Every structure is written in C-alpha cells, then in structure tokens.
Amino acid sequence: MTDTLPPLLLGLFRELKANGVPVGTRDYLDGVEALRLGFGQGDRAALRDLASALWGRSDEERRLIGRWFDVLPLPDGVLTATIDDELDARDATTDEAIASPAATTARPAAPTPASGGPVPGATPGATVDTSAAQAARARVSFAATREGSGLPIPRLASAPQIGEDYVLNPQPLISPRDMAVLWRRYRRSTRHGPRTEMDLAATLRERCRRGLLCRPVCRPRRSNSARLLILADASPSMDPWRPFLATLAASLPLGRLARAELRYFNNQPRRQLYATPNLDEPEDRDEVLRRHAGAALLVVSDAGSARGALNRRRALQTADFLADARRFFPSAVWLNPMPARRWAGTTAGLIAHGPVPMLPIDAPNLLRAIDILRGTK
Amino acid sequence: MPHTAPYAEFTGTRSAHYVAAPHTATIVNLAIRLGRPLLVEGEAGCGKTRLASAIAEELGIGLTVMTVKSTSQAKDLLYRFDALRRLQDAQDPANSAARQVHPYIDLEPLGHAIREGQPQVVLIDEVDKADIDFPNDLLDVLDRFEFDIEDLPRAEDEACAAARGFGRHVKGPEGGLRPIVLITSNREKQLPEPFLRRCLYVQLDFPADNPAMLADIVRKNLDARLDQIGDELITGAVERLCRIRERGRELGMQKLPATSELVDWVRVLHWQGRKAEAVSVDSLDTVDQAVLFKVRQDIERYRARTDDEARR
Numbered sequence: 001m002t003d004t005l006p007p008l009l010l011g012l013f014r015e016l017k018a019n020g021v022p023v024g025t026r027d028y029l030d031g032v033e034a035l036r037l038g039f040g041q042g043d044r045a046a047l048r049d050l051a052s053a054l055w056g057r058s059d060e061e062r063r064l065i066g067r068w069f070d071v072l073p074l075p076d077g078v079l080t081a082t083i084d085d086e087l088d089a090r091d092a093t094t095d096e097a098i099a100s101p102a103a104t105t106a107r108p109a110a111p112t113p114a115s116g117g118p119v120p121g122a123t124p125g126a127t128v129d130t131s132a133a134q135a136a137r138a139r140v141s142f143a144a145t146r147e148g149s150g151l152p153i154p155r156l157a158s159a160p161q162i163g164e165d166y167v168l169n170p171q172p173l174i175s176p177r178d179m180a181v182l183w184r185r186y187r188r189s190t191r192h193g194p195r196t197e198m199d200l201a202a203t204l205r206e207r208c209r210r211g212l213l214c215r216p217v218c219r220p221r222r223s224n225s226a227r228l229l230i231l232a233d234a235s236p237s238m239d240p241w242r243p244f245l246a247t248l249a250a251s252l253p254l255g256r257l258a259r260a261e262l263r264y265f266n267n268q269p270r271r272q273l274y275a276t277p278n279l280d281e282p283e284d285r286d287e288v289l290r291r292h293a294g295a296a297l298l299v300v301s302d303a304g305s306a307r308g309a310l311n312r313r314r315a316l317q318t319a320d321f322l323a324d325a326r327r328f329f330p331s332a333v334w335l336n337p338m339p340a341r342r343w344a345g346t347t348a349g350l351i352a353h354g355p356v357p358m359l360p361i362d363a364p365n366l367l368r369a370i371d372i373l374r375g376t377k
Numbered sequence: 378m379p380h381t382a383p384y385a386e387f388t389g390t391r392s393a394h395y396v397a398a399p400h401t402a403t404i405v406n407l408a409i410r411l412g413r414p415l416l417v418e419g420e421a422g423c424g425k426t427r428l429a430s431a432i433a434e435e436l437g438i439g440l441t442v443m444t445v446k447s448t449s450q451a452k453d454l455l456y457r458f459d460a461l462r463r464l465q466d467a468q469d470p471a472n473s474a475a476r477q478v479h480p481y482i483d484l485e486p487l488g489h490a491i492r493e494g495q496p497q498v499v500l501i502d503e504v505d506k507a508d509i510d511f512p513n514d515l516l517d518v519l520d521r522f523e524f525d526i527e528d529l530p531r532a533e534d535e536a537c538a539a540a541r542g543f544g545r546h547v548k549g550p551e552g553g554l555r556p557i558v559l560i561t562s563n564r565e566k567q568l569p570e571p572f573l574r575r576c577l578y579v580q581l582d583f584p585a586d587n588p589a590m591l592a593d594i595v596r597k598n599l600d601a602r603l604d605q606i607g608d609e610l611i612t613g614a615v616e617r618l619c620r621i622r623e624r625g626r627e628l629g630m631q632k633l634p635a636t637s638e639l640v641d642w643v644r645v646l647h648w649q650g651r652k653a654e655a656v657s658v659d660s661l662d663t664v665d666q667a668v669l670f671k672v673r674q675d676i677e678r679y680r681a682r683t684d685d686e687a688r689r
C-alpha cells in the first residue's frame with residue numbers, strides 16, 4: 001500500500017536534510033504514517049502544520065518549512081479538479097482494494113514539490129493502472145504553471161517577504177548546554193565534607209565484628225573537587241566571540257565544579273584582571289592566581305591572530321605570564337577562536353610554541369582541552 | 378509493540394474546564410496515534426499542565442502526574458529502592474525477607490503506567506527543572522516503554538516476578554496500551570536535541586486574536602467554581618486584558634498576564650462589584666496590578682508609562 005503513496009513531502013524532507021536539520025528515516029516514516037491516518041489533509045495550511053509539528057523543533061526550522069510551502073506554485077484549480085475526478089472514476093473501477101487509503105492520501109491539497117526528487121509516481125510494484133494514475137497525478141501537480149510541456153519550472157517566490165528573508169539567526173559556536181556537558185567531563189571525584197553517606201561495606205564489617213550494629217558507618221559523599229580559573233580576553237579583537245565568552249560564563253555554574261571563576265583581561269593578562277567583560281571591577285592579577293593555586297587554568301584569547309598582528313614584546317610578556325602561571329597551575333590550556341592556520345606569523349604563532357598548548361575551538365579540540373585540564377594528556 | 382489505536386479522538390472542547398485550540402487538538406491526536414510523547418511549551422499560565430487533565434477528562438481515562446524537581450533522576454519516575462528499610466529489617470536475624478532485595482523495591486507512577494498497559498495520560502511536569510542529564514536518561518524509556526530495575530540482582534528476577542508481579546525487566550502486558558505521555562517545559566534550560574526530536578511539539582500561545590475563545594475559557598473556569606458572572610463582564614475584561622498585554626509587550630515586560638491571571642481578574646472584578654467598563658487600561662488600581670502582574674519591575678514600568686501618558 002505504501003508503494004502507491006506518492007513521496008509526499010519528500011522534497012521538504014530533503015530540503016530540511018540539506019539545511020542540516022537532524023531529521024531521520026523514522027521521522028519521515030512517521031510523516032507517511034500520519035498522512036495515512038488522515039492528518040494534514042484538507043488544505044495546504046493543514047499539511048504545513050503537520051510538517052511543522054513533525055519536523056520543526058525551532059523557530060528557524062519552522063520558518064524553513066513555512067518558506068518551502070510559500071514557494072510551491074499553486075496548482076490550477078480547474079485543471080486539477082477535472083483530472084482528479086477522472087482519476088477517481090478510474091480508481092473506483094479498477095482497484096477497490098487500494099481505493100480508500102490511497103485515494104485519500106494521493107490527493108493532497110499541495111502538489112508534489114517542484115524542488116526535489118525524482119518524478120513521483122513511477123513506483124515499481126504497483127499495477128499498471130495505478131502507476132499510470134500516479135504518474136498522471138504527478139504530472140497534474142507539476143502542470144500547475146502551465147508553461148511548456150508541464151515539466152517543473154524552477155522559480156522564486158513571487159515577492160521576497162520583507163522581514164522574513166533577512167532574519168539573522170545567531171549560530172553559536174557551542175550552546176551553553178553542550179558547554180556544561182563539557183565541564184562535567186572535567187571531574188576529579190573525591191570524598192570530602194560531612195559524613196552523610198552510608199558506607200555499606202564498613203557497616204557490614206562492623207556488624208560482623210561486633211555481632212550487632214549500633215549505628216551505620218558513614219562516609220563523606222563523593223563530589224567533584226575540580227577547580228578552574230578561566231582568563232578570557234575581552235579586547236575589541238575578540239568582539240566576534242563575545243557570545244562565546246557569554247556562553248562560558250553562563251555554563252560554568254551548571255558544570256558542577258568545586259570552584260570556578262571567570263576573569264577578563266585586555267589583550268594580555270597584565271597586572272590586573274577584571275570581573276566583567278567591560279573590564280570593570282579590577283583585581284590584582286597575582287591575588288587571583290594565588291587564590292586559585294592548584295586549579296586548572298584556561299585562557300581564551302586570539303592572541304593577535306584575529307588581526308594578523310605580530311608583536312614580539314607582547315609574545316614575550318605573555319610567555320612570562322604563562323611561565324609564572326605554571327607555578328600555580330598544574331595544568332593549563334589556551335583556546336584560540338581563530339583557526340590554527342591563521343596563527344602563523346602572528347603573536348599567536350609565537351605563544352603556541354610555548355609551554356601552554358594552544359588549541360582552536362572545535363569539537364575535538366574542546367574535548368582535548370578538557371583532557372589536558374584533567375591532566376590526562 | 379504496544380499499540381495506541383483504541384484511544385478516542387481528542388476534540389479539545391468537551392472538557393468541562395478547558396478549551397484547546399483546534400491546532401493543539403490536532404497535534405495531540407497526532408501524538409496519540411503515532412505513540413510519541415508530546416512536549417508542551419508556552420507562556421506560564423497558558424494551561425500547559427491542565428492540557429493533560431483535559432485530555433484525561435475528555436477521553437475518560439486516568440491521569441498520572443509527576444512533577445519534576447531539580448534533584449529528580451529519571452530512575453525516580455520508574456521505581457524506588459528502599460535501602461534504609463532493608464537495613465533496618467536486617468537487624469532482626471529472624472527476618473528472612475531482608476535477605477532479598479525485591480521486597481524493598483516499589484514501582485513509581487511511570488513504572489506502574491508502563492507495567493499496567495492501561496489507557497491513561499502520564500504527565501511529566503516541568504521537565505526543564507531537572508538536571509541536564511534527566512531528559513536523556515528518560516529518552517530510551519519513552520521510546521520503548523520498558524525499563525530495567527538495575528538495583529534488583531539478576532538472581533532475584535524470578536522470585537520478584539512471582540512475588541511482586543514484575544521482574545527485573547519491566548514492560549507492558551501483551552496487547553497493552555501505551556500511555557499518552559505529556560511533558561511540559563518552561564524553557565528554563567535548553568533540552569537536548571535527541572529528546573526534542575523524539576517528542577512531538579506543541580506551543581500553547583495566549584489566544585489574544587480570538588476573544589471568543591478566551592471568553593469561553595474564562596466561562597469554563599468560572600463555571601467550575603459556580604460563580605454567577607455576566608457575559609458583559611467577561612467580554613469586557615477579555616478585551617481589556619488583550620490591550621494590557623499589547624501595552625506590556627511594548628514595554629518589554631518579563632511576565633505578561635495570561636489566561637490564569639485573566640480568570641483571577643474576572644473573579645476579583647466580580648467580587649468587588651465593578652463593571653468592566655469602569656476599568657481603564659490607563660489607570661489600573663493596586664488590586665488590578667497585584668492580580669495581573671507578577672514582577673515588581675513590570676508593575677513599575679506599567680505605572681511609569683501610564684503616568685507619562687496622563688501628564689501629556
């Protein structure tokens with residue numbers, strides 16, 4: 001029965017896939033099932049709502065679906081109605097068995113997409129009559145534009161929709177949620193604090209030794225003792241990555257670290273570090289470093305590579321700072337938001353050869369950075 | 378696989394206390410027929426939680442509510458292992474029950490719902506309040522509607538099945554029904570992508586463009602309390618609330634008054650014996666503000682704006 005269904009919405013599904021929406025085969029099959037059950041019938045808006053409910057999970061995805069429907073050419077009502085009646089009459093006489101479900105689903109309000117896929121209807125395995133009917137239907141949906149021979153004519157929406165085509169969607173490097181998940185990988189699980197958890201093994205030992213149990217033996221709960229200091233560059237060259245810095249700040253409290261702090265500097269960590277990205281509330285640098293002694297250190301800065309500058313003095317001073325910092329921090333890593341190929345010939349290139357590993361910001365390197373912070377690499 | 382066909386169709390209008398938009402009802406039906414969980418999002422006070430009771434009421438089936446807390450784990454919805462009671466029982470050498478684990482395991486509401494396979498609505502309320510791992514842990518259970526009791530030793534599987542009616546692996550009976558699962562979220566935390574993909578999604582919006590439906594919602598809510606309130610008051614209040622929301626949106630308020638505030642407000646107006654015409658959107662009195670706005674800054678902003686306009 002599924003064979004006789006035209007690949008409805010397949011064009012939309014492909015469009016979503018092409019735009020990186022993570023929809024899978026199961027989602028598509030659910031769509032086919034929903035159509036078979038009678039959802040999305042009626043008119044084009046109903047079909048669009050169905051597609052949105054099934055496959056749209058964010059405003060952007062819903063907009064994508066809406067736009068796909070908007071650019072579909074409208075079928076010529078009189079022509080399609082005539083041909084549909086003709087086909088229905090033929091369906092009724094040729095094949096009773098497939099009449100009910102196939103007829104309802106094969107007659108959607110919206111035509112098969114002009115934007116993608118093989119010409120539907122030429123499905124193998126169907127009877128000659130039905131496949132002919134399907135092919136005819138497919139041609140009907142394409143005949144909408146009524147120019148030339150009825151083949152699909154690529155065309156744009158009649159008028160660009162103001163306020164729709166210029167919507168800018170921020171694409172964050174990483175979401176706060178994913179960042180929080182990364183922080184959770186940075187763990188040093190130890191038992192400390194009040195004895196609140198029952199130690200079953202010790203309790204049993206006690207019971208065996210004394211023959212009775214006065215009270216259960218307790219031990220401190222396991223918790224994460226990993227500590228982290230992040231020093232982030234808030235200079236103008238880092239402006240494109242302000243959202244990333246904000247993500248860092250937002251995700252830190254979710255990371256369940258024993259102690260984590262984010263401090264900002266301008267170009268390079270000089271005598272003072274700041275509590276906000278606008279470089280307010282200065283605090284003595286060494287004071288901050290001493291307070292976090294023994295923690296891990298993460299530096300986030302383009303180190304001059306965003307603007308391609310080479311400043312030997314800055315490189316030397318930064319190297320001095322890093323050498324200083326290594327005394328307080330057993331593990332340290334530098335994240336540079338610029339791609340690694342842009343470091344050469346800039347201050348970043350010089351710093352990258354220093355004692356602290358410098359990594360670009362992408363998925364594998366973020367994982368590696370966490371491994372370095374944990375001291376496993 | 379448990380099937381879902383015998384559920385009746387949800388129209389959204391037959392419940393005594395709830396009105397669902399046709400679009401919402403369609404998606405609810407889609408979720409029921411496809412056997413997928415339904416994720417409900419929307420403004421606070423738009424009836425996310427009450428949608429579940431409306432479905433249960435209209436279809437005439439039971440409702441199980443689980444409110445998620447910040448400390449909830451996915452396991453807590455399925456079963457609970459009472460280790461403390463077992464330890465206590467173990468003090469008595471004559472108590473042989475304590476030698477086994479299964480007497481101390483109890484199924485929690487979602488676990489029950491899965492095992493029984495009876496038609497019912499399961500509501501997992503405020504899923505975003507939990508830790509970020511919670512939805513991921515729940516994903517597999519909601520996908521297959523079966524789970525393992527990990528605290529139960531494999532050796533006790535049969536003994537547990539004989540004594541308690543469920544084994545280590547819990548699933549619905551042959552030919553049982555999948556419960557209708559509703560999950561609400563306030564978007565406090567972002568939900569994981571696979572979880573979003575697995576659920577069907579519906580957003581409940583405040584029906585500002587449909588005053589008739591709003592009036593209907595208010596009426597249904599008030600009927601439940603047997604208050605005798607005239608239609609004039611309701612339609613007047615609905616119209617004014619829409620204007621207040623409009624203004625609130627311009628002012629960038631944090632929490633716009635929604636359906637639940639509207640219902641409260643109509644009751645307050647009724648108690649005070651005021652008429653809707655007597656309420657001016659430009660000069661809400663203290664009581665109105667207290668009922669409609671929930672955030673101090675919102676009240677101050679609104680007041681500043683109305684003062685501003687009055688001076689002009």
